[in-house]
Amino acid sequence: xxxxxxxxxxxxxxxxxxxxxxxxxxxxxxxxxxxxxxxxxxxxxxxxxxxxxxxxxxxxxxxxxxxxxxxxxxxxxxxxxxxxxxxxxxxxxxxxxxxxxxxxxxxxxxxxxxxxxxxxxxxxxxxxxxxxxxxxxxxxxxxxxxxxxxxxxxxxxxxxxxxxxxxxxxxxxxxxxxxxxxxxxxxxxxxxxxxxxxxxxxxxxxxxxxxx
Numbered sequence: 001x002x003x004x005x006x007x008x009x010x011x012x013x014x015x016x017x018x019x020x021x022x023x024x025x026x027x028x029x030x031x032x033x034x035x036x037x038x039x040x041x042x043x044x045x046x047x048x049x050x051x052x053x054x055x056x057x058x059x060x061x062x063x064x065x066x067x068x069x070x071x072x073x074x075x076x077x078x079x080x081x082x083x084x085x086x087x088x089x090x091x092x093x094x095x096x097x098x099x100x101x102x103x104x105x106x107x108x109x110x111x112x113x114x115x116x117x118x119x120x121x122x123x124x125x126x127x128x129x130x131x132x133x134x135x136x137x138x139x140x141x142x143x144x145x146x147x148x149x150x151x152x153x154x155x156x157x158x159x160x161x162x163x164x165x166x167x168x169x170x171x172x173x174x175x176x177x178x179x180x181x182x183x184x185x186x187x188x189x190x191x192x193x194x195x196x197x198x199x200x201x202x203x204x205x206x207x208x209x210x211x212x
Contacts, residue, residue, distance in 0.1 A: 015076070039180040042144070045101075046137035046184030051195040053077070053103050054132050057110055058124060058199040067115035074107035093157050096147045102139035106132045121200055129196030133188030141181045 056077075057070035078100060085098045113128035114120070 042137075042141070042180045043184045043187065046140065046180075047188050047191060049101050049103070049140070050106070050133045050136040050188040050192050053106060053136065054110070054129055054192045054196045055199040055202075057107050057132075058128065058196045059202050061111065061114060061124070062121060062200055062203045065119060067111045067119070070107040070110040070114070071104060074103035077103055097157055099144055099147055102136070102143045105139050106136045109135055125196040125200055126193055129193040130189045132196075133190070133192035134185045137181050137184035137188060 053074060057073045060073045061067070061070040063069075081098070081100045085095075085100060088097050089095055109131040110124065110128040113131060114124040117123035117127070
């Protein structure tokens with residue numbers, strides 16, 4: 001009974017991580033990117049999303065030991081966010097009010113690394129973590145470029161929870177960074193590796209707890 005309880009609790013923990021990741025995304029992944037702090041927000045978004053995806057995906061993947069579970073984890077996050085996007089849409093906000101991050105291709109690279117290196121944990125941490133950090137900002141910039149008329153959305157549909165100092169003023173595109181994708185990818189690639197190592201370490205702690 002205790003073994004069943006611990007395993008059930010572990011899988012619930014995975015779901016909780018995915019749900020919280022999604023909630024954090026909903027607070028960040030909306031029109032704020034297209035206003036006066038557009039590219040600054042994008043760089044911060046790139047770092048937070050790549051590290052958040054990595055820690056949960058590699059934890060889940062190494063726990064099961066099966067390449068493909070990182071993509072499954074990213075799919076869970078994507079589905080939750082689309083549900084939340086639908087909720088906002090039902091409240092009368094436009095379809096593009098929340099931009100769903102593109103997690104799945106980066107998670108696929110993590111899975112591919114784990115599979116290609118014959119389930120080598122350290123390769124998954126170093127190579128896979130780097131690939132996630134490098135790729136996620138690129139995929140998300142392509143995603144954001146496809147959003148319909150974002151500046152009009154920003155001014156017409158302000159978020160009710162937006163603090164006053166983030167109120168849209170006028171666009172300052174390119175004022176702070178010449179290449180937000182390059183800066184986001186570089187910073188993310190460096191930070192996702194230790195975060196991936198943390199996700200792998202969480203497995204060690206989980207196994208010890210389950211064996212206790």
